[in-house]
Amino acid sequence: MRAYFLRRLLLIPPTLLGITFVVFLITRFAPGGPLERAEMEARVGGGEGQRASRAGRSTQLSKEQLEQLKTYYGFDLPPARAYLRWLGRIVHGDLGASTRYQTPVSQMIAERIPVSATYGLVALVLTYAVCIPLGVLKAIRHRTLTDSTTSALIFAGYAIPGYALGTLLLVFFAAKLRWFPMGGFTGRDFADLGAWGKFTDLLHHGALPLACYLVGGFAVTTMLVKNNLLDHLAADYMRTAAAKGASFRRAVFGHALRNSLLPVVSTLGQGITVIVGGSILVETIFDINGFGLLSYSATLDRDYPVMMGILLIGALLLLLGNVLSDFLVALLDPRIRFH
Numbered sequence: 001m002r003a004y005f006l007r008r009l010l011l012i013p014p015t016l017l018g019i020t021f022v023v024f025l026i027t028r029f030a031p032g033g034p035l036e037r038a039e040m041e042a043r044v045g046g047g048e049g050q051r052a053s054r055a056g057r058s059t060q061l062s063k064e065q066l067e068q069l070k071t072y073y074g075f076d077l078p079p080a081r082a083y084l085r086w087l088g089r090i091v092h093g094d095l096g097a098s099t100r101y102q103t104p105v106s107q108m109i110a111e112r113i114p115v116s117a118t119y120g121l122v123a124l125v126l127t128y129a130v131c132i133p134l135g136v137l138k139a140i141r142h143r144t145l146t147d148s149t150t151s152a153l154i155f156a157g158y159a160i161p162g163y164a165l166g167t168l169l170l171v172f173f174a175a176k177l178r179w180f181p182m183g184g185f186t187g188r189d190f191a192d193l194g195a196w197g198k199f200t201d202l203l204h205h206g207a208l209p210l211a212c213y214l215v216g217g218f219a220v221t222t223m224l225v226k227n228n229l230l231d232h233l234a235a236d237y238m239r240t241a242a243a244k245g246a247s248f249r250r251a252v253f254g255h256a257l258r259n260s261l262l263p264v265v266s267t268l269g270q271g272i273t274v275i276v277g278g279s280i281l282v283e284t285i286f287d288i289n290g291f292g293l294l295s296y297s298a299t300l301d302r303d304y305p306v307m308m309g310i311l312l313i314g315a316l317l318l319l320l321g322n323v324l325s326d327f328l329v330a331l332l333d334p335r336i337r338f339h
Contacts, residue, residue: 012319019315027304028079034099096305105309115185116290123213124271135225158219162212163281169208183287212282228260265328272321
């Protein structure tokens with residue numbers, strides 16, 4: 001099995017090369033890039049373009065200016081050579097600079113990852129801490145009032161998209177009742193607060209976004225635990241355990257629950273991407289300057305270096321998360337062997 005995981009790890013670099021190369025080619029030929037934006041700003045920027053047109057002067061960039069811009073933005077080379085140059089910088093830890101803000105991409109990402117990681121990690125811990133016991137309770141109390149009531153609640157939450165719930169919460173609890181701030185990760189005076197003040201400020205600002213993070217995953221995880229546990233409760237080995245004198249609690253928590261958690265654990269590694277990547281729509285609605293909002297802004301601005309940096313990190317985390325999922329499954333169930 002060690003050879004299997006070694007092969008999986010060795011496949012990560014060529015997979016990353018394929019993903020980044022395809023997206024890099026798309027950015028080279030997609031319209032609305034930095035060159036087009038520079039030409040547009042030269043025509044209408046500051047109103048001077050209209051005055052120049054009335055005066056009979058050309059508002060278009062000269063060939064020399066276009067060549068300088070192509071060199072500046074890295075469009076002076078063929079796509080393959082440009083990709084190799086970008087790849088060479090990546091090997092040396094240089095993700096390039098933003099074409100919109102002229103800021104190093106690595107600095108922009110490093111500033112925003114902790115914000116998204118905070119929400120993602122808290123949401124992941126709360127999801128598993130609540131959904132696993134709730135799924136066990138629903139399986140044991142199957143077709144009772146407890147099961148029906150909790151199913152109605154979690155499916156009602158699942159039916160509401162996170163961004164729609166965020167808009168409702170923002171309008172009602174923030175704008176109308178003013179119980180929570182309108183957005184942001186922290187308050188303006190966060191640096192001047194003590195330890196307890198910082199904790200309450202983070203909780204005050206994070207209550208509504210966390211509700212949006214949690215609303216969708218609760219139903220999926222809870223029902224996954226419940227349905228798998230129901231299948232294992234009806235298995236032959238449970239009847240064998242009961243025939244040998246094992247109590248119901250011991251049979252459930254000692255045998256059935258461990259086996260029923262395998263599908264849940266198999267998705268845990270992929271949650272790394274969500275932890276770091278955050279939620280684009282939730283961060284946009286609540287104006288949280290995190291990784292998801294950075295990705296959204298870079299896409300709108302056609303900020304290709306930032307987009308490539310985000311893609312590289314996201315793809316790497318997804319590939320590592322898949323390997324981690326397989327490892328956790330094999331660790332939880334010794335019968336599973338990968339070849």
